[in-house]
Amino acid sequence: RPLLEVTDLVKHYAVRGGVLRRQVGTVHAVDGVSFSLGAGETLGLVGESGCGKSTVARTVLRLIEPTSGAIRLDGEDIAPLSKTALRPYRRSMQIVFQDPFASLNPRMTAGDIVGEPLTVHGIATGAKKQERVAELFQQVGLRPDQMKNFPHQFSGGQRQRICIARALSLGPRLIVCDEPVSALDVSIQAQVINLLIDLQRKQNFSYLFIAHDLAVVAHISHRVAVMYLGRIVEIANKHELFANP
Ligand code: ADP
Ligand code: ADP
Numbered sequence: 001r002p003l004l005e006v007t008d009l010v011k012h013y014a015v016r017g018g019v020l021r022r023q024v025g026t027v028h029a030v031d032g033v034s035f036s037l038g039a040g041e042t043l044g045l046v047g048e049s050g051c052g053k054s055t056v057a058r059t060v061l062r063l064i065e066p067t068s069g070a071i072r073l074d075g076e077d078i079a080p081l082s083k084t085a086l087r088p089y090r091r092s093m094q095i096v097f098q099d100p101f102a103s104l105n106p107r108m109t110a111g112d113i114v115g116e117p118l119t120v121h122g123i124a125t126g127a128k129k130q131e132r133v134a135e136l137f138q139q140v141g142l143r144p145d146q147m148k149n150f151p152h153q154f155s156g157g158q159r160q161r162i163c164i165a166r167a168l169s170l171g172p173r174l175i176v177c178d179e180p181v182s183a184l185d186v187s188i189q190a191q192v193i194n195l196l197i198d199l200q201r202k203q204n205f206s207y208l209f210i211a212h213d214l215a216v217v218a219h220i221s222h223r224v225a226v227m228y229l230g231r232i233v234e235i236a237n238k239h240e241l242f243a244n245p
Pocket of ligand 1: 049050054
């Protein structure tokens with residue numbers, strides 16, 4: 001059984017306009033998307049800007065509500081679950097965004113940022129939490145003595161490592177990466193991609209990996225899904241990707 005099985009996922013956004021903010025239209029951002037993702041597998045999601053990649057990612061994590069469709073995690077459909085019922089599933093699904101600076105609280109130390117999920121989910125506090133955070137820092141190639149530093153004291157690549165450490169903190173089964181290296185210098189991109197690959201080899205979680213750069217996607221993914229206008233028009237093994245005549 002796959003870790004994640006998405007069936008006929010649909011997401012329509014209401015478009016509002018005028019002074020009364022009346023609904024003036026509907027954007028069919030995701031229009032019947034189905035795919036599965038195995039444990040330890042990476043599925044790349046590519047397609048031109050606006051084709052619905054981010055919407056798929058956010059809907060799968062239930063950060064936004066699906067219009068219809070099933071999102072099965074270990075066979076359990078999480079699409080209809082309430083916020084409270086979702087709580088146990090939130091732990092196993094994490095996201096890494098494009099802009100690491102925007103997703104880090106500038107007033108929190110890096111150590112507190114990485115340790116926050118441990119507090120929120122009541123996993124560890126005090127010395128036990130510090131120990132786990134130090135271990136996470138090492139896993140992503142940061143030094144434990146950097147825990148006391150604030151986000152602005154890190155480089156772009158290091159900030160993305162902080163985001164990755166935070167995503168790893170609860171031992172996730174699925175990490176969604178939404179353009180995780182697009183905001184980084186080209187010379188740093190390969191380092192972060194190789195870190196992501198290395199972490200998966202050791203910890204066996206799955207990635208849903210969104211990027212517009214096909215070379216990056218092909219490098220990290222086992223299979224690649226191509227989206228166009230809200231639909232997946234092709235899913236190919238990465239070896240088949242460049243073999244088409
Ligand atoms: P991306 O392609 O990375 O999603 P966008 O600039 O399209 O970047 O979107 C940035 C943010 O704005 C996202 O959170 C997205 O959900 C939201 N957004 C995108 N298009 C619209 C829209 N037409 N109306 C309202 N919000 C939008
Ligand atoms: P991608 O990630 O492939 O760039 P998105 O999922 O961000 O695509 O957007 C898909 C479509 O949905 C686009 O037409 C975008 O403008 C629209 N959209 C995204 N977010 C919103 C929103 N919050 N409200 C209205 N339309 C949105």
